[in-house]
Structure formats: structure tokens, C-alpha cells
Amino acid sequence: MKTKRIIRNLFLALLLVGVAGCATTGADGRDPMEGFNRAMYSFNDGFDTAIGKPVATAYRDTLPGPIRGWVRNFFANIADLWIGAHNLLQGKPADTVTDWARFAFNSTFGIFGLNDVASDMGLEKHDEDFGQTFGRWGVDDGAYVVWPFLGSSSVRDSVGLVFDIGLDPVLRHKPVGVRNAMTILRTTGKRADLLDASRILEEAALDKYVFQRDAYLQRRRNQVYDGNPPRAARERPLAEAAEPAPESRPVSELQPLLQPAVETPVARPPVVRPNAAAIEAAVRLLEQPASVAASTGG
Secondary structure, three states: OHHHHHHHHHHHHHHHHHHHHHHOOOOOOOOOOHHHHHHHHHHHHHHHHHHHHHHHHHHHHHOOHHHHHHHHHHHHHHHHHHHHHHHHHOOOHHHHHHHHHHHHHHHHOOOOOOOOHHHHOOOOOOOOOHHHHHHHOOOOOOOEEEEOOOEEEEHHHHHHHHHHHHHOOOOOOOOHHHHHHHHHHHHHHHHHHOHHHHHHHHHHOOOHHHHHHHHHHHHHHHHHOOOOOOOOHHHOOHHHHOOOOOOOOOHHHHHHHHHHHHHOOOOOOOOOOOOHHHHHHHHHHHHOOHHHHHOOOO
8 A cells, every 4th residue: 555655664764764863963963964954944845835725715715604613623623533542642631632523523413523513612722743652751752854745744743644644544545536525625725824834934934944843843742741841951041051161270371261251242134023913824834745745645
């Protein structure tokens, strides 16, 4: 089956990334393969410009809003099954009950999930996957990596993605023709919902690659810790992170080191500070191409 070949090839690619990551260093410890990642980012961006956005735009302009909402709700309802399982694996039984109650109410009163009556009832929608489950149990995210078609990920999330693809109810559906049609519809609908995110990203970032990388890693960390991550070492205030000056050295020895900083101030580039909504939309945009490659499986 083509799906099995996709999973096998992804495992092989992960092995190569692990070997290369051990032998490569970069300016940012989180991104030791920046050259490869930028090349894959450019490829994905070109693919999205040529195919992704035009198809999504046609979908949005052709189908009325209520129909697009039914499509969105239908696939979100299917996802609640595995989201509940992940919350159970993460030791959150209350969230599991909520997820499976959502599925039950939306599948019945919501008419096969077309209507999201569970949200109207106050049942919160969650978003969990294998990468988050691994992270919940202490697996580090590892090096940042950008896959062709699959988009932004990390070594941990890439392993999780193998399981997500292999156990996806939509991708396991038979017959193959119906499954492919459902996968393409799901992917197109998600991309159409994020058309505005493309515009935000274009306007917000001087370096789109760096913006998306940092936003992706930040968002995944927030997801693993349910929005309350512990402070990382690199996030400590400068006063805490700086080493104390050696008291044994006289000021006369330190003065030459301090003098250049006083006489030659360093010009700083402008800092881009997109709002939280822009970061959320842009990062969600990265996660959508994952179904495109999988939709060709057999």
C-alpha cells in the first residue's frame, strides 16, 4: 500500500535527519539543519502558491459559508475520537470524557457531525496528537525540521506524525476512491479557512522562515503544556542568566573590555512583533499541508 510506503520513507528520512543533526551545528541549537529546512520551506511555499492557494480560493468562492462549515464540523467531529484517546494517554480523563461526549452529541443531535451542537452546550474543543502525547511524557522535541509537503515539524513531532497518519480514520477509510476524495476535501477546507493567515504572514514577517519556525516551536510548547509551559533556560531574564563578574579582577583590567561598547553603540534592526492572532494563524497554516502527501496513499 502507498500509505505504508509513505510511513516507511518517513522513518528512513527521520533516521537521516537524526544522523545529520548529530554531525551538523547551527547558529540556533534548535535548527541545526537550517540550510535543508530553508530549501524545503521554499519548495513548500512554491507549491502552495502554485496549487494550494488557487484551489483553496476557488473552494471558498464556490461553496457557500454554511456548506464549508458543515465540512469543517464533519472532519472535526471525527478527530474528537482520537483527541479523546490522546487525553486519556496523557492522564487527563476529564478532557477525555468531554471529547467523547462531543463526538456522541455531534454525531447524533448534530446529524453525523455536520453541526457542532457540543460547543453550543459548553463542551470545549481540544486539539491533541501523538507529538503532544510524547511531549507530555517528557520526550524532548529535538531538532526543528521542515518536510516537503508536510511542513514544519520536529524530530519528536515527525515520529508522532507517522502514527497520526497510520491511525487516521479518514486515511484508513475504504474504498480508496472515497478516502482520497475525503482527504482532498478536508485538506482544501482547512487551507481555505487559512487564506487570511497567508496575508497576515506576508505583512508581519521580514523573514518568513524564521517567523514560522519560532512560532511553530512556541505553539507546540504551549500545546504540550496546555498553555502553561515552564520557563525554559533561554527565557530567563538577562540578570538571572548572566554570570557574576569575577570580583578578583581589578576594574582597570575590565575597563578596556567595556570601553568599545560605550564608544561604538550597535545599531539594532527593527523588531517585528506580530500579535498572538497572527502567530496562531500562521502556525496553523504550516500544519495543513500534511494531508496533501498522505492523500495520494493507497
